[in-house]
Amino acid sequence: MKERDISILIITTITVLSLFVYNSPTDTGIAIKKEMKDIFSPEKVVKQSIEGMDEEIQMKLNEGHRSEYVMYVDEERYMLTHGEKSDVITPLHPAPENYPEVTMEIEQFPNEKPLDLVEIIEAQLHKEFTKLEVAEITNPIKGYQIHGAAGNKADSKIVNAYVISNGKEGSFVITQFYFLEAAEGHGARLHHMLETFKIVE
Template sequence: MSDFDKRIKDELHKRTTEESQGLKDEIWNGLEQELFKEERGDVRKMKKKGRIISVIGVIAAGLLIALSLQTDTGSAFIKSVKDMFAPEKEITQGIEGQDEETEVHLNEGKNSEYIIYVDETRYKMMKGEDSDVITTIEPLPEKYPEVKMEITQVANEKPEDLVKKIEAELKVDFPELREIENVTEPVEGYLLHGINGSEWDSNVVHLYVISNGNEGSYVIREDYFLEAAEGHGARFHYMLESFEIVGE
């Protein structure tokens, strides 16, 4: 732990007295209520709908007020809230009809504006100028179509407008593109799905347009082939369940 981090910890400990305990409890209870929900009695799990974790800003602001922290220290504290996400965890995913235990690793997106857990035994995340791409660690043999999931933020177009433009563009290569669907899983927004043919290697596009929490959108495009729908397609779905917009 660096001296700077130690000072933050010591300051937090010093100022979190019985006098401020009520406010602290209220703030962290708010976090729990936002991130968790009850399912089947007392079983609780984290929501995974790609929604904005606006509560992070509320918690950080509340604690900054309660602890009288300065701007630089406050920025570090906001980062520490993000760091609550475990760097790796075990998940169970259904692949081709079988349950599979998989270790996934936390990855930050472009400018640390979102996080996603990636199965790093099979995939890698590459950050680009305009988008981030999750693809196979090793390129597939030449006979296979490309397999990737690309995440792009469009800052100035709302999902309901952008999805119509993307629909028109996709219909050029996918004339039997399905109608736009409203979905809540694995993320909440609009879904476009198309298959270009019926052969094992026919190209598949599976694309989500979701809100970025402001006046813009995230476009999450999956490309794979028909035979890989229950393999790569399913794995992309499970990775997207962990997609969370955190912002700065």
């Protein structure tokens, strides 16, 4: 096949796929259109269950460090702060005195693969959490989760560390800390925000 014919074939294929995404009446076409719209929409209403009650939360689109990802944040309750190496989401109102801080840190490791990082992070967390559970998951995000609890009291520290591929040769590590009493509050809200995490680099 001549080079000119190959170019025409590629252009035609792209055109057909674009028409399918934007004009297809099928459920697949509609879902793709909605997903693309939601990713770039500046605001998004998210339905979530908090402490046994359903509610709709207006979230705003935030860009990550060096625009490596986007994520919807409940800005009525949290703020995202950009750091030199990582970003951190924290509540606008801090936890009660003597309770562990509530945070969700997002950091990219461009040259380290997920499974390698899982072993490293698990070893680090074992210093504070004697019992850890490691699982491969698809919700709230596809990757690996390391979960641990430092006790069973109201102020016991909880960790959820998520390790996911960055789509290249590296990984993102998203680490949540909160306390047991806040599992159905902050824990659930952080979970729902993480569901909106999208790599855009």
